[in-house]
Amino acid sequence: MVFRGLRSPLNPSDLSDTVQVQLDLRQPHTQSIGVRMQWTPTTQRQVWQLPVWTPGSYTVRDHVQHLHSLRLFAGSSERPIRRLGPSQWLVDLDQLEPLTLDYTVTARDLTVRTCYLDPDVAALCLAGLVMELDGCRWSSHALSVLAPEHWQVHVPLDRLGDGWSAADLDALIDSPVHAGRFSSTAFKVAGQDHELVLIDAPPSGWPEALQADVEAVCAATCRLMGTAPPAGDRYQLVIQLLERGYGGLEHDHSSVLHYSRTDLHNPDGYRKLLQLIGHEYLHQWNVRRLRPLEYRPYDYSRAVVSEGLWFAEGITSYYDLTFPLLAGRSDRRTLLKDLGDDLSRVLLTPGRQIQSLAASAREAWVKLYKATPASRDDQVSYYGLGAATAFCLDVRLRDAGSSLAIVLRALWQSHGVHGRGYGRGDLVGLIRTHNQELADALAEWLDDPDSLPLHETASMLGLDLVPSPSKDPHHGLTLSLEKGCIVVTRVEAGSPAQLAELVVGDELIAVEGLRLRRMEDLPGLLRHRETSRMTYARRGRLGETSVSPVSGVDHWQLSWDPGASVQQQELRDRWFEFL
Numbered sequence: 076m077v078f079r080g081l082r083s084p085l086n087p088s089d090l091s092d093t094v095q096v097q098l099d100l101r102q103p104h105t106q107s108i109g110v111r112m113q114w115t116p117t118t119q120r121q122v123w124q125l126p127v128w129t130p131g132s133y134t135v136r137d138h139v140q141h142l143h144s145l146r147l148f149a150g151s152s153e154r155p156i157r158r159l160g161p162s163q164w165l166v167d168l169d170q171l172e173p174l175t176l177d178y179t180v181t182a183r184d185l186t187v188r189t190c191y192l193d194p195d196v197a198a199l200c201l202a203g204l205v206m207e208l209d210g211c212r213w214s215s216h217a218l219s220v221l222a223p224e225h226w227q228v229h230v231p232l233d234r235l236g237d238g239w240s241a242a243d244l245d246a247l248i249d250s251p252v253h254a255g256r257f258s259s260t261a262f263k264v265a266g267q268d269h270e271l272v273l274i275d276a277p278p279s280g281w282p283e284a285l286q287a288d289v290e291a292v293c294a295a296t297c298r299l300m301g302t303a304p305p306a307g308d309r310y311q312l313v314i315q316l317l318e319r320g321y322g323g324l325e326h327d328h329s330s331v332l333h334y335s336r337t338d339l340h341n342p343d344g345y346r347k348l349l350q351l352i353g354h355e356y357l358h359q360w361n362v363r364r365l366r367p368l369e370y371r372p373y374d375y376s377r378a379v380v381s382e383g384l385w386f387a388e389g390i391t392s393y394y395d396l397t398f399p400l401l402a403g404r405s406d407r408r409t410l411l412k413d414l415g416d417d418l419s420r421v422l423l424t425p426g427r428q429i430q431s432l433a434a435s436a437r438e439a440w441v442k443l444y445k446a447t448p449a450s451r452d453d454q455v456s457y458y459g460l461g462a463a464t465a466f467c468l469d470v471r472l473r474d475a476g477s478s479l480a481i482v483l484r485a486l487w488q489s490h491g492v493h494g495r496g497y498g499r500g501d502l503v504g505l506i507r508t509h510n511q512e513l514a515d516a517l518a519e520w521l522d523d524p525d526s527l528p529l530h531e532t533a534s535m536l537g538l539d540l541v542p543s544p545s546k547d548p549h550h551g552l553t554l555s556l557e558k559g560c561i562v563v564t565r566v567e568a569g570s571p572a573q574l575a576e577l578v579v580g581d582e583l584i585a586v587e588g589l590r591l592r593r594m595e596d597l598p599g600l601l602r603h604r605e606t607s608r609m610t611y612a613r614r615g616r617l618g619e620t621s622v623s624p625v626s627g628v629d630h631w632q633l634s635w636d637p638g639a640s641v642q643q644q645e646l647r648d649r650w651f652e653f654l
């Protein structure tokens with residue numbers, strides 16, 4: 076579908092160095108967006124490309140898969156173009172005249188990192204929409220949005236006439252567009268103007284305390300970093316409720332959160348929303364402006380490996396647990412429960428014995444973002460293991476009279492405020508100034524799988540990491556219902572199921588000769604048996620095997636050690652300050 080006839084005329088003779096970008100959302104029922112870009116090239120061989128990934132989400136998405144009807148015009152005359160690669164094009168020009176590029180993008184992917192449009196809402200991540208024009212990356216870009224009648228458009232950029240102005244392509248791509256019939260409210264953090272955009276209210280309405288809680292969490296984040304929000308007077312927090320979903324994406328001047336409608340009104344769910352808000356807000360410092368050197372600047376055309384992702388996400392994930400407490404909305408016991416849950420996930424991930432933290436970050440592009448249930452056996456998330464590493468660093472730094480917050484603030488002052496990228500050496504060097512031994516230990520924790528001293532660290536605080544035995548016998552199988560069949564999606568390494576030679580992809584047909592049709596029937600069929608005969612189908616052939624369960628661990632929890640010494644309790648009290 077082409078939108079040429081619908082667009083408001085832009086006169087190419089008006090063009091200066093600014094790249095004009097127009098988004099046409101006026102046929103939302105088609106879920107298609109008309110895009111027009113206009114600029115004057117500086118070279119007769121003009122190349123342009125669509126980003127292949129979205130900053131903050133480290134996997135190649137090939138946004139170009141949603142693009143069609145691309146045409147280039149000089150004045151009213153169409154120019155032949157050549158495709159250099161899946162996401163890259165070229166035109167050879169006789170003269171440097173103003174150009175108009177028109178194309179259409181299908182927007183049906185409702186995530187924080189892609190584009191979505193329907194008759195009620197537009198949620199657009201511009202990495203999937205706007206071309207990088209060679210020679211124009213650092214030119215100013217002007218954005219205009221043609222929206223259906225009565226829609227309001229929210230963009231975290233400075234207004235320019237009827238549209239918005241971005242200092243360069245990076246600033247534009249980093250500015251999500253939300254449009255529809257929803258409104259926003261203003262709030263302040265550290266005296267700076269912020270905007271809260273709420274999309275799709277739940278039937279019982281948004282929690283009354285939400286705005287005050289958001290303000291308190293954002294203020295706590297500023298206290299952690301010891302500065303006012305670096306976004307200044309322009310920050311937009313967008314929360315969109317979905318039937319199911321959880322996700323967030325950070326930007327320089329905004330964050331976009333997707334959250335489950337059903338989780339909003341229970342205490343755990345609401346606290347996790349506050350944690351997510353704090354997580355994305357902290358990214359305003361850590362990863363957006365305090366950025367691994369490999370991402371200064373972003374290369375939108377390819378996957379760029381950086382081990383710094385463990386620091387960007389692990390440190391942020393550690394502190395997001397603390398924000399409800401620091402904001403006065405939770406207590407110490409609840410924090411220990413949340414931290415214990417995170418540490419439990421790490422301890423129950425066999426992949427931590429195979430993949431190091433640094434490797435997990437470097438392999439994000441091909442592993443974490445492509446994970447399956449079976450991935451837990453040979454990989455570990457740099458979010459969870461990174462948060463656990465932050466915990467170990469913080470406790471040991473507290474013990475040495477410092478804190479992780481002090482290190483984070485120092486790195487912010489030495490690199491973040493100056494826009495300098497950081498590497499491992501910068502971080503290790505900073506820690507070395509506080510504790511030589513810890514700097515050496517960090518290198519080991521980063522490079523050696525399963526080297527993190529979690530139990531010892533908990534013990535320093537007078538806490539115990541205690542395993543909870545599983546109620547049911549442990550088989551080591553993870554199953555899912557696929558097209559009416561019960562299919563094995565994970566066989567835990569070393570588990571009874573693996574010893575019985577079941578593999579991922581097997582369909583479970585029966586247990587002890589009894590047909591298995593519903594997942595919920597399985598525990599009843601397995602219970603009270605020392606050995607169960609299982610009938611399965613593999614590549615269309617039936618087979619049988621016997622599985623002998625063992626006792627397992629469901630969960631690890633962090634609990635107070637009643638015999639903790641005064642020294643341990645004092646360190647624990649200092650650690651609970653977090654700032």
Ligand SMILES: [Zn+2]
Pocket residue numbers: 354358387388391
């Ligand atoms: Zn994050």
